[in-house]
Amino acid sequence: MDFSLTEEQSLIKGMVKEFVEQHVAPIAAEIDREHRFPSESIKPMADLGLFGFCLPEKYGASNADAISYVLATEEIAKVSAAHAMIIGSQCSLTIPILLKYANDEIKDRVIPGMISGDKLGCFCLSEPGAGCDAASQQTTAVRKGDTYVINGSKLWITAAPAGSVFIVLAMTDKSQGVKGITAFLVEKGTPGITIGQPEEKMGMNGSETCAVDFCDCVIPASNLLGKEGQGFRIAMEALDSGRMSCAAISLGLAQSALDATVKYTKERIQFGKPIAANQGVQWMIADMATRVDCARMLVYRAAALKDAGEKFSKESAMAKLYCAETAMFVTHHAVQLHGGMGYTKSYPVERLFREAKLTEIFEGTSEIQRIVIAKHVLG
Numbered sequence: 001m002d003f004s005l006t007e008e009q010s011l012i013k014g015m016v017k018e019f020v021e022q023h024v025a026p027i028a029a030e031i032d033r034e035h036r037f038p039s040e041s042i043k044p045m046a047d048l049g050l051f052g053f054c055l056p057e058k059y060g061a062s063n064a065d066a067i068s069y070v071l072a073t074e075e076i077a078k079v080s081a082a083h084a085m086i087i088g089s090q091c092s093l094t095i096p097i098l099l100k101y102a103n104d105e106i107k108d109r110v111i112p113g114m115i116s117g118d119k120l121g122c123f124c125l126s127e128p129g130a131g132c133d134a135a136s137q138q139t140t141a142v143r144k145g146d147t148y149v150i151n152g153s154k155l156w157i158t159a160a161p162a163g164s165v166f167i168v169l170a171m172t173d174k175s176q177g178v179k180g181i182t183a184f185l186v187e188k189g190t191p192g193i194t195i196g197q198p199e200e201k202m203g204m205n206g207s208e209t210c211a212v213d214f215c216d217c218v219i220p221a222s223n224l225l226g227k228e229g230q231g232f233r234i235a236m237e238a239l240d241s242g243r244m245s246c247a248a249i250s251l252g253l254a255q256s257a258l259d260a261t262v263k264y265t266k267e268r269i270q271f272g273k274p275i276a277a278n279q280g281v282q283w284m285i286a287d288m289a290t291r292v293d294c295a296r297m298l299v300y301r302a303a304a305l306k307d308a309g310e311k312f313s314k315e316s317a318m319a320k321l322y323c324a325e326t327a328m329f330v331t332h333h334a335v336q337l338h339g340g341m342g343y344t345k346s347y348p349v350e351r352l353f354r355e356a357k358l359t360e361i362f363e364g365t366s367e368i369q370r371i372v373i374a375k376h377v378l379g
Contacts, residue, residue, distance in 0.1 A: 003300075009068050016072040019048055020079045028080040031206030032351055035198065037162055038206050041083060046117025050076075051090045054306075055099065059111045066303040070248040074299075077252025078259075081355045082206030084252065088245035089158050090114060093238050094121025094167050097183065101225040101234060106185060110165055119164035123242075124154040124186075124212055125235055131155075132368050134169075134232060135178045139214065141170035143221065148184060150192070150217040156362075160195050160210040164188040167238075168214070169231045181231035185223040192217030203354030240313050242363045243320035244306065247299045250323035250359040254292050257327075257334035257352045261285065264338055264347070275337070284337060288330045295323040314376035321369035324359035331356040 005013070023044050031038050045051065052061030053069035069091060077084040095114050098107060098121075113119040130136040139152025150170055157163075166186040173180035186193060196211035226234055262285065265276035275281050298319040305312035331353040335342035342349050360366045 005067075005071070008064070009071060012064060012068045013071045013075060015048070016050070016075045019044070020076055020083075024076065024083055025079050028083075028206075029345075029348070029351065031080070031082060032203070033205075033345075035200075035205040035208075037159070037208045038080075038083060038086075039162065042086070042117045042120070042162075045083070045087065046115065050087050051095070051117060052115045053091045055091075055095060055111075055115065059099075059107070060115045066244070066306040067300060070244065070251075070299050070303045073245055073248035074252040074255065074296075077249040078256040080206060081249050081253055082204050084245075084249045085204060085207040086120070086159055088242065088249065089123060090121055092241040092245040093123035094165060096241060097167050097225060097234055097238055098165075098185065100237075101183065101230075102185060103222060106223070110185075110187075114165060120159050120162050121165040121167065122157050122160050122163035122212070123238065124157055124166050124168045126156045127153060128155050132365060134181065134235065137169065137171050137181055139168070139170040140174075141168075141172050141182060141184060143172070144218075146221045147218050148221060148224070150184065150186065150214040150219065152214050154212045154214075156199075156209055157212045158207055158209055160212050161198065161208050163195075166193070166212065167225070169235055172228050176229065178232040179229050181235070182228045183225040183231040183234045184219060185225055186214070186217060186219055190217055190219060202357060203351065204358050236313075239363060240316045241306070243316040243369070244299065244302045244312070246359060246363045247295070247302065247316070247319035247323035250320075250327040250356070251292070251295050251299055253352050253356050253359065254288075254295060254323070254327045254330040257331045257349055257356075258285075258288050258292055260347065260349050260352075261288065261334040261337050264341075268339075281337060284333050288333050291326045291329060295319075295326040298322050314373055317364075317369045317372040317376075320363065321366050321373065324356075324366060324369075327356035327359050 049062040053064050055061035057063050073084050141148045141150045168184045168186050172182040192215045194213045198208040266274050268275045302312050302315040302319045334349040335353050341347050
């Protein structure tokens with residue numbers, strides 16, 4: 001078993017780290033404080049190829065592998081999880097769906113613009129009454145001739161105000177439950193689509209999250225993705241990659257908190273010595289470091305399986321569960337070891353702690369991940 005990175009993977013990791021230090025770090029605290037979408041980062045991220053992981057070169061992508069993707073996501077999330085979420089929405093939840101299920105006209109017209117950063121994709125699954133329970137979808141799509149008419153509301157849609165491409169899951173046959181869910185492409189400017197106001201959140205404030213409403217929204221029948229009734233399967237496929245992405249974000253948050261804590265405990269002098277010299281502190285840091293390394297192995301395993309073309313649903317869920325809980329564990333300890341300073345915005349661990357909580361909720365809560373894992377284990 002080889003745990004070393006290839007030359008290309010190491011190069012990508014270093015390139016992303018340098019980019020983050022130059023372009024993301026200077027605004028990371030600002031966008032959180034001001035609840036501001038980092039629009040100035042979109043084009044530079046796209047130019048670096050960060051919207052083109054695991055995608056064909058024919059559309060302008062780099063075709064870099066999944067391990068490179070999680071490496072890049074981790075590096076970005078160390079400094080700004082909000083930026084990492086924007087990339088994840090493109091690389092995990094929207095472009096891959098279009099690549100596999102859209103017709104050639106849509107692929108050729110839409111995907112290059114998404115990879116270049118000219119168009120941002122949004123994944124519209126959750127609803128006010130349908131979070132983990134996708135079968136409770138109330139959004140409907142009714143076929144009328146060569147069109148579909150969509151009505152309903154979606155909730156928690158990442159980057160919706162900046163979005164141009166919306167992957168929408170809607171019921172075409174409620175009597176069929178999840179087998180009646182269908183996926184559609186809805187583009188910005190289509191009459192009947194309304195973007196709500198950004199939610200006031202605990203963290204991830206640089207990644208706007210909004211409701212998206214559809215009122216008699218008419219789209220061409222050619223905007224159907226896959227076939228009627230395939231929507232739930234399409235969504236679950238996307239969420240396998242999405243959970244891997246979330247795991248990498250969680251890992252980045254945890255590693256950043258650990259790095260900050262190691263630095264602080266070496267510098268903070270109490271009773272005439274650095275607090276890192278205390279055995280109790282050392283034990284806490286040992287636990288933090290061990291969990292971070294375990295989390296990293298789970299993420300890399302899921303990515304390696306994806307690169308190999310193997311099924312990775314269970315492994316992705318395991319990575320998401322463990323990494324999210326590790327992010328909370330590590331950031332909690334980080335704030336504690338920073339003492340009063342950790343409770344202020346003067347140190348980054350305060351923001352990391354707030355951002356880490358979302359990782360136990362989005363793309364399926366930790367409780368849902370346990371259900372997914374158990375189903376795979378029990379058969």
